[in-house]
Amino acid sequence: MxxxxxxxxxxxxxxxxxxxxxxxxxxxxxxxxxxxxxxxxxxxxxxxxxxxxxxxxxxxxxxxxxxxxxxxxxxxxxxxxxxxxxxxxxxxxxxxxxxxxxxxxxxxxxxxxxxxxxxxxxxxxxEGEIRSAFAMTEPDVASSDATNIQLTIERQGDEYVLNGRKWWISGAARPRCKIFIVMGKTDPHHPDRHRQQSMILVPRDTPGVTIVRSLPVMGYLDNESHCEVRFENVRVPASNLLGEEGSGFAIAQARLGPGRIHHCMRAIGAAQYALELMCRRAQARVAFGKPLAEQGVIQEWIAQSHLEIEQARLLTLKAAWMMDTLGKKAAQKEIAMIKIVAPTVMTNVVNRAIQVFGAAGLCDDFPLASMWAHGRTLHIVDGPDEVHKRSLARLLLREQRLPQA
The missing domain is CATH 1.10.540.10 (Acyl-CoA dehydrogenase/oxidase, N-terminal domain)
Known part of the structure; x- marks a missing residue:
């Protein structure tokens, strides 16, 4: 490698x-x-x-x-x-x-x-002229298992009719958001649970699409605008189907693989920035007669943060390399690992930085509080930590399966 x-x-x-x-x-x-x-x-x-x-x-x-x-x-x-x-x-x-x-x-x-x-x-x-949203997560089911989704996409002649609720739909309240990619069920009785779902394009201004509310994240109601959205008898042309009926789950997996690399590397970048801010603050701030940077516990936080960031970065680069050279399936373990590790590193490092900043780290004069709130969401978005640990453990157990007697 x-x-x-x-x-x-x-x-x-x-x-x-x-x-x-x-x-x-x-x-x-x-x-x-x-x-x-x-x-x-x-x-x-x-x-x-x-x-x-x-x-x-x-x-x-x-x-x-x-x-x-x-x-x-x-x-x-x-x-x-x-x-x-x-x-x-x-x-x-x-x-x-x-x-x-x-x-x-x-x-x-x-x-x-x-x-x-x-x-x-x-x-x-x-061209960057418009923005978009991806509507998969739902409030009434555990969406960490995407086969649970309940929004219906029913074929009626030359149209599909959508009914259901979504939430935590990032960007839906932005004025420039013009198109939703919506995941729902076209065939809820298909014997293969992973062939029940489809994806369809829904313009944001389609009748029946309602932005119910924007959901604050740890108290932050910001430009990310994570929304609850209601779809009531929403009609779109059949030509808006993305791919073919029943391919929604596979398309979602194709989307999430590279996306997890992006999420993790952005998280590592945020952690690196937080470490740099921590170092600057520790050198500039004096307490009990000497700079914070000379306090042993602060030095330990700085060293530990660097170790964690470097490990997460190398693991993420390995996952990216494997995706490029061996394919997404071969990189399943590595993708699961980085999705567990990177959010943990980000929240740990930002948390230490907040502590070094003291009360200033809790307010919006510095970016740390909002960074921590965002980092905390990464433990849930694109699959919670526990789901990725479950997948990782199953892959490892499969590799070590004992021979049949």
């Missing part, structure tokens, strides 16, 4: 790092002020559009797209360190058109969409 960054990746890393220094870090307060001044927590901050034009002009655009028809054609391993850099600031990925859930939605539209679907929805998403 070779995780050495290629010359191309090193060049992109340097350009991204320079862009972050020039435009992202200096505008963190601008971003926050623009959201607050609008009076709308889901407001699209003007600074994002301004910086998007700069990113596009510098060729730092759609970097996540492995398909060279739609992006630079980077592998998962090549994109991973770039996702880490963007993950250092929560809203930075959008500047480069590399923000979830759009990334996953663009990937499955590119892979499973018809030419008409690509023209209508993929093209404006690739």
């Amino acid at each position: 070779d995780f050495t960054y290629s010359e191309r990746v090193n060049e992109l890393r340097q350009r991204l790092l320079d862009f972050m220094e020039r435009y992202i870090y200096p505008n963190q307060e601008t971003y926050r002020r623009q959201i607050e001044a609008s009076g709308n927590p889901h407001h699209h901050a003007e600074i994002v559009d301004e910086l998007k034009q700069k990113a596009k002009a510098e060729g730092l655009w759609n970097l996540f797209m492995t398909d060279p028809r739609y992006g630079p054609g980077l592998s998962n391993l090549e994109y991973a360190p770039l996702a880490e850099i963007m993950g250092r600031v929560s809203w930075a990925s959008e500047v480069f058109n590399c923000a979830a859930p759009d990334t996953g939605n663009m990937e499955i539209l590119a892979e499973f969409g018809t030419p008409e679907q690509k023209e209508q929805w993929l093209k404006p998403l690739l």
Whole structure:
């Protein structure tokens, strides 16, 4: 295995790092002020559009797209360190058109969409003109088992009719969110539980689609706008089906594999940023006659944080390498492991940083409180830790299965 960054990746890393220094870090307060001044927590901050034009002009655009028809054609391993850099600031990925859930939605539209679907929805998403949402999780069932979902997608002539509820639908309240990819059941009685589901494209302004509420995350009601959405007799053309009937579960798995690499590397980037903030604070702050950096317990936190970040980064790069060279199925264990490890590292490191900052770490003068809240959600999104541990244990037990007598 070779995780050495290629010359191309090193060049992109340097350009991204320079862009972050020039435009992202200096505008963190601008971003926050623009959201607050609008009076709308889901407001699209003007600074994002301004910086998007700069990113596009510098060729730092759609970097996540492995398909060279739609992006630079980077592998998962090549994109991973770039996702880490963007993950250092929560809203930075959008500047480069590399923000979830759009990334996953663009990937499955590119892979499973018809030419008409690509023209209508993929093209404006690739240009950064619109945003999208992915509607899978439901309030009435344990959605960690995706076969549980209950929203119905019923064929009636040349249309499909949707009925059901979804929640934690990221981005649904954003003004620029124009399209939902909705997962529901087209054949609830199919003997194969994994062939009961389908995915379908639903424009946000379709009659019967109601944004019920936006759900705060640990008290934060922010631009991510995680929403509860109701679908009542929502009618869309049959041509809006993504792939074929019964392929919804498989498409979801295709979407989640690369997405977990992205999530984990962004989490590692946030943890790295928190460690750097912790080090600066520890050197600048004096307590009991000496800088915090000279206190043994602080030194232990800093060292332990670096160890955890480095381990998580290497494991994630290994998972990305395996996906690229051996395929997603061969990387099942590694994908499960990083989804367990990366959120744990992020919340641990940010928690230590908050402690070093003291009371200041609890307020929004610094990014740590919101970083911790976001990191805590990663223990649940894209499958809770326990589900990934269960999958990992089963794979390991299968490998060590005793021979039959």
